[in-house]
Amino acid sequence: MRIPYRPLAIGLVTLAFSALVLARAQAGDRHFFAPVADSVVKEECGSCHLAFAPSMLPARSWQRMMGELDNHFGDNASLDPATAEKITSYLVANAGDAGGQRYSSKLLKGVATGAAPQRITELPKWVSEHRKVPDWEWRHKEVRTKANCVACHTAAEQGYYEE
Template identity: 65%
Template sequence: MNAAARPLAIGLLVLAFSAIVLGRAQAGGGHYFPPVAEPLVREECGSCHLAFAPSMLPARSWTRLLADLQNHFGDDASVDAATAARIGDYLTANAADSGGRRHGEKLLRGVGAASSPLRITELPKWVKEHREIRDAEWRRREIGSRANCTACHRDAERGYYDD
């Protein structure tokens, strides 16, 4: 390689490497789910628990959850019809099988096309990722339940679930 071509080759190599690193950073690795961007959803859902990323469940699951808010895992999370519609529109448009497909596809592996799971913590991929955690850990006061992602994943609110 002649001396004039060497800087060009090095520049192309640096550019290619940067594109790979930047691409992985933007994707957030294998455990990234874009956090809730809709203020209404963050406010309503996030007032009681982490506002889970819509890409963690299929649209049919979000529809099913919103249809029974008065019995939301033992609590009454009812909202007026207009608010429920806005929340539902956002969640289903960004669900794992809709707009959030790129991020939620791995999490939905093993979930049947007709299945409408209500708990992220019961998805086969979630169970596999957390299989080594003993039941006693989940019962610790600072964790409380399997749904308390922020107890172990400090960047969960930003969509990052890598340890």
């Protein structure tokens, strides 16, 4: 009998990686950031990447981002003014500093008053929370970028970001 070594090896490596990531993602308590509930925001902000929870950035960050959509991290993500306006109000109303957000004050700790950070992955708290993730894991083909939360936090779309 010929044993298919190649597929077996690939399968095992995939399994090992998943187990590793899952173990890390499941450890610790559950951090909840309410997912986007508005269908327009979900569609427009969630086509290219996860529709990031508005509570992960302060209102001024969202205002700045929505004013610079023609250069959205290098992409032109311009929208018609009416849609942009609608999305901005949603993001601002549900922003991390809008009040009533349980985990936002923690995540936004260390952000200077008046600063409008654009990348969630550059928030001091985000950086310290992910300091143990090795480089090779970020470069894994199922991860690719730090913005790909769901690669490790499998319930990110539902708002759960376990440690």
